[in-house]
Amino acid sequence: MKIAIFGSQEYDIESLNEANKKYSYDLTFFKAYLNEKTASLAKDFDAVCIFVQDTANKAVIDILAKEGVKTIALRCAGFNNVDLDSAKTNNISVVNVPAYSPHAVAEHAIGLILSLNRKIHHAYLRIRDGNFSLKGFLGFDLYGKTVGVVGTGKIGQETAKILKLGFGCKVIAADPYPNKSLEKEHKIEYVDLNVLLKNSDIISLHCPLTPQTKHMINKESIAKMKKGVMLINTSRGTLINTQEVIDALKSQQIGYLGLDVYEEETSLFYQDLSSSIITDDVFARLTTFPNVLITSHQGFFTKEALTTISNTTFENIEKISKNEKCENELTKK
Numbered sequence: 001m002k003i004a005i006f007g008s009q010e011y012d013i014e015s016l017n018e019a020n021k022k023y024s025y026d027l028t029f030f031k032a033y034l035n036e037k038t039a040s041l042a043k044d045f046d047a048v049c050i051f052v053q054d055t056a057n058k059a060v061i062d063i064l065a066k067e068g069v070k071t072i073a074l075r076c077a078g079f080n081n082v083d084l085d086s087a088k089t090n091n092i093s094v095v096n097v098p099a100y101s102p103h104a105v106a107e108h109a110i111g112l113i114l115s116l117n118r119k120i121h122h123a124y125l126r127i128r129d130g131n132f133s134l135k136g137f138l139g140f141d142l143y144g145k146t147v148g149v150v151g152t153g154k155i156g157q158e159t160a161k162i163l164k165l166g167f168g169c170k171v172i173a174a175d176p177y178p179n180k181s182l183e184k185e186h187k188i189e190y191v192d193l194n195v196l197l198k199n200s201d202i203i204s205l206h207c208p209l210t211p212q213t214k215h216m217i218n219k220e221s222i223a224k225m226k227k228g229v230m231l232i233n234t235s236r237g238t239l240i241n242t243q244e245v246i247d248a249l250k251s252q253q254i255g256y257l258g259l260d261v262y263e264e265e266t267s268l269f270y271q272d273l274s275s276s277i278i279t280d281d282v283f284a285r286l287t288t289f290p291n292v293l294i295t296s297h298q299g300f301f302t303k304e305a306l307t308t309i310s311n312t313t314f315e316n317i318e319k320i321s322k323n324e325k326c327e328n329e330l331t332k333k
């Protein structure tokens with residue numbers, strides 16, 4: 001079994017090689033992301049393994065099929081970057097890793113909330129500069145604040161529980177499929193999205209990117225929020241209309257913004273561009289706000305999550321190659 005691993009980072013190589021000891025697959029690591037220009041690298045491979053920055057649209061999948069690829073194995077949960085219909089048409093199986101560590105992403109969302117509120121990232125720099133002033137560092141108690149969690153799947157529910165049980169927040173949630181145990185055991189109230197937007201001091205996004213959720217945070221939805229709201233997005237960048245969020249930061253309608261994801265992150269994230277000129281003016285503007293904290297899609301990045309991702313990726317590929325039922329298959333042949 002020959003597997004082409006696209007968008008490989010050092011940590012992917014390490015953790016996939018470790019997990020592969022059990023399988024001895026023939027792995028080839030490509031630094032390049034999968035896209036129309038690189039898809040032909042997959043010639044004669046049985047499977048491609050991809051992550052969030054890779055693109056498997058119709059054009060890419062047509063090339064993969066021509067080159068003999070039978071399986072697309074996502075080493076992540078979200079699959080908005082894969083055209084499942086084209087995969088099905090081309091008889092290519094698509095598998096993902098739906099749950100590797102919901103704790104990793106939920107805990108990162110909490111990290112963004114705490115850092116933004118208490119300005120920990122600014123304090124770190126100030127202290128190193130010998131400046132012990134507290135000017136501008138006034139925060140607020142999380143206890144008793146209302147947090148709106150949008151999407152209460154695996155990650156959203158962990159986030160909701162940490163905020164409720166750990167910090168004593170009032171947590172409200174919006175999800176077309178409410179989670180009964182969150183409602184009953186943890187007294188988390190499901191409300192209409194508009195009610196959540198209106199009443200939340202902090203809003204944390206945990207729903208997938210779909211045609212329905214694309215740009216769900218836009219000037220209309222922002223206008224419904226409390227003035228000075230904290231907005232956290234660890235889900236997918238395109239849930240947010242970034243330009244309209246920038247306008248709201250300028251008018252101070254949004255008081256804090258924590259992002260682990262960004263609409264145009266593919267050309268930036270996971271690369272060292274410290275000696276390059278950033279040509280994305282929207283991103284550059286975001287970095288000028290003192291109340292914006294951005295991380296480079298690292299919510300998933302814990303040891304535990306990497307191990308589970310690698311093991312599950314190979315389990316998926318193994319099952320598909322043996323024609324066994326695979327619970328993580330996104331499209332049936």
Ligand code: NAI
Binds near residue numbers: 098176177297298
């Ligand atoms: P999940 O599939 O378990 O949960 C998603 C939830 O969103 C479901 O309960 C679904 O009913 C709900 N939902 C769907 N449409 C909605 C809408 N219009 N409004 C409100 N809720 C809606 O997914 P999981 O594992 O919790 O992941 C959530 C998202 O987090 C993923 O789609 C992915 O984009 C992102 N993610 C980010 C990572 C990172 O490193 N920052 C790592 C892993 C996932």
